[in-house]
Amino acid sequence: MPHKNRSALNYLSIEELHKSFDERLLLNGVSFGINQGQKIALVGVNGCGKSTLMKIIAGREEADKGVVAFREGVKVAFVAQSPVFKEGDSIREAVFDAENSTLSLIRDYEYHLERSATDEKSAERLQELIGEIDAANAWDYEAQVKTILGQLGLHDLEQKVGELSGGQRKRISLARALIEKPDFLILDEPTNHLDLETIEWLEQYLSTANMALLLVTHDRYFLEKVTNHIIELDGGQIFQYQGNYSYFLEKKAEREQIEAAEVDKAKNLYKKELDWIRRQPKARGTKAKYRVDAFQDVKKAAHKNLKKDEMELSVQERRLGGKILELDKVNKAYDGQPFVKDFSYIFKKKDRIGIIGKNGVGKSTFLNIITGQLEADSGEIDRGINTHIGYYRQEDATFNPEARVIDVVKEVAEVVELADGSTLSASAFLNLFLFPPKMQYNVVGKLSGGERKRLQLLRVLIKNPNFLILDEPTNDLDLITLNVLEDFLAKFGGCLMLVSHDRYFMDRLVDHTFVFEGQGLIRDFAGNYSDFRTEEAEKERARVEAAKAVEKPKADWKAEQKKEQPKKKLSFKEQKEFEQLGEDIEQLEIQKAELVEKMNAGTGSHEDLATWAKEIEDIGDQLDEKELRWLELSEFAE
Incomplete structure (x- = not known):
């Protein structure tokens, strides 16, 4: 377990926060602090107030009461679950929308660089920007910005935000936050809508970044690697755990055991005190007042409700027939770009298939073809x-x-058949999904993101499917609901197909994987996601070792040749060539320096700049050639 750094600066102090929505008490006197370098995960069930607390900290929402105070000078960035941008802005404008002079330089440099070849004014401005970036020592920053944009898949910076999906907007928000280099970063479900490679890059970036971090995520591998402190929000109160997710699970179980023991002890004491109260004369003046007052505290402790509401998943499964689903040479392309190419597969009973691949390679297209929501260009689907x-x-x-929650469910079914053959009304089934009767008559618009996802999942399961296809089911679900869903799917007797960026979820539930490799190619891999990554890493190691094995004999041969052969002397002609090369290289370096100085002066026309740039390129080619020959001759020169 990591030790708290007592000398670390306090970045954030929260004191006695209270917040309610309608009659729901979300925060009841919450107090805690976050120090420099702490990386904290906020956990709790859906609807407990995690996103609300983060919005209050980020200044996007107000508490009913309490104080949120950041240390003076601490730069804060916030990535919301569903970030909002100006629809008419380009990606460039959205990403670089920050009051940061260095970022403004980088934005302008990238903009004019793209236009400098065809626009004289951009070429002139580019020369000015080169000098300004030099003066600000910002070239490393520019390289980091390009890395972040590239890793998050943001390449066409002129594309309008209004044309983008929710997932692409999330990437813009992430890019903007990381590029700003904040001291304190707040992330609400940062891994949603990211592909697995991007998640692993972000995981590495955040685990090594020198910043304080507060995040909500359901990704347990991500939690394990990135965070070193857990804050649990439960019943309006917080409980803190100095360690990662594994440590939290261990200590949470201990805390609940202690609480249960304390309630049992309070119940025994309550029985004794209740008996004493009953035996006393009715006139209160005859009783010891302090004992009567203490009795109320004991009564409260004895009646503390430790029962945790947990979702229960149990539905009747239809029997699968001999033929389940057969795909034969299925093809699908858009504008000549293949997304599914000559794919064939015969599904078997209890197939448990994971689907992985970068965003945009055809995973959702493939699922829509299987479910009949999209027609293939060719091939058979039976x-x-x-x-x-x-x-x-x-x-x-x-x-x-x-619409009311109960009516949304009744649209699909009034009665639900469970796995044991019994039936439940739609209302009772909602109760199993943690929608108590009072919530069932709320309108859907009042539900949290996770509660809407739970309702969506309920509507799928209520139809008693025997072939489940789940496309990113873990987004916005809390960790407790996620564990219940995992247990249900582990016992599910039908076929299962999963698309998920949650590596733990995939590893637990699938036994082979469709790997979307791009250009319509789909590889059937025998194993789960971690098995696939391990095999890919082993292939890469083998490739590197093979390359080394090829290079080593060459190096040994060269060493032997050098050792065996006497040192060669230059001929008279070669000696003269060697001396002339030295003079030529010196002259070319002078010419190159003069041309660079002219370009930096910015006095030439657009045509002059283009000519000078071409001359610099030609001189560079000559220098490369002459320096290589000079090195060859220098080995034998006197």
């Missing part, structure tokens, strides 16, 4: 008559925000 597909999509279901 579904068995007893195959009933339940498809959970990563896009939010388009619920009417004014």
Whole structure:
């Protein structure tokens, strides 16, 4: 367990925060602090107030009461679950929308660099910017900005934000926050909508970055690697754990055991005190007042409710027939770009398949073809008559925000058949999904993001599918609900297909993987995600070792040749060539320096700048050639 650094600066202090929505008490006197370098995960069930607390800290929402205070001078950045941008802005404008002089230089440099070849004014401004970036020592910063944009898949910086998906907007918000280099970063579900490679890059970046971090995420591998402190929000109170996610699970169990023991002790004491109260005369003046007052505290402790509401998943599964689903040479392309190419597969009973690949390579297209929501260009798709597909999509279901929760479920079924053959009303089934009767008559618009996802999942399962397709089911679900979903899917007797960026979730539930490699190629890999990554790492190691093995004999041969052969002397002609090369290289260096000085002066026309740039390139080629020959001759020169 990591030790707290007592000398670290306090970046954030929170004192006695209170917040309620309608009659729901989310924060009840919450107090804590965050120090320089601490990387903290905020955990708790959906609807407990995690996102609300983060918005209050980020200044996006006000508390009913309490104080949020950042240390003076601490730079704070916030990435919301669903970031909002000006629809007409380009990606460039959205990413570099910060009051930072260095960022402004980098933004202008990138803008004019793209236009300098065809626009004289941009070429002139580019020369000025080169000098300004030199003066600000910002070239390393520029390289870091390019790395962040590239890793987050933001390449076309002129694309309008209004044309982007929610996932792409999340990437813009992440890029902007990381580029600003904040002292304190607040992230609400940062891994949602990111592909696995990007998540692993972000995980590495955040775990080594010199910043304080507060994040909400359901990704347990991410939590384990990035965070060193857990804050649990439970019943409006917080509980702190100095360690990572594994340590939190261990200590949370201990805390709940201690609480249960304390309640049992209070119940025994309550029985004794209740008996004493009953035996006393009715006139209160005859009783010891302090004992009567203490009795109320004991009564409260004895009746403390430790029961945790947990989602229960149990639905009747239809039997699969002999034929489930067969794909034969399926193809799909858009504008000549293949997304599925000659793919064939015969699904078997209890297939548990994970789907991985970068964003935009065709995963959702493939699922839409299988579910009949999209037609393939060619090939055969043959579904068995007893195959009933339940498809959970990563896009939010388009619920009417004014509709009541109970009515949204009744649209699908009034009665639900469970795994044991019994039936439940829609209301009782909602209760199993942690929607108590009072919440069932709320409108959907009042639900949190995680609660809407739970409702969406319920509507899929209520139809009793025997072939489940889940596209990013873990987004916005809390860790407790996620564990219940995992347990249900582990016991699910039908076929299962998963697209998920949650590596732990995939590792636990799938036994082979469709790897989308791009250009429509889909590889069937025998193993889960971690197995795939291990094999890829082993292939890379083998490739490097093979390259070294090829290079080593060459190096040994060269050493032997050098050792065996007497040192060669230059001929008269070669000696003269060697001397002339030295003079030529010196003259070329002078010419190059003069041309660079002219370009930096910015006095030439657009045509002059283009000519000088071409001359510098030609001189560079000559220098490379002459320096190589000079090195060859220098080995034998006297």
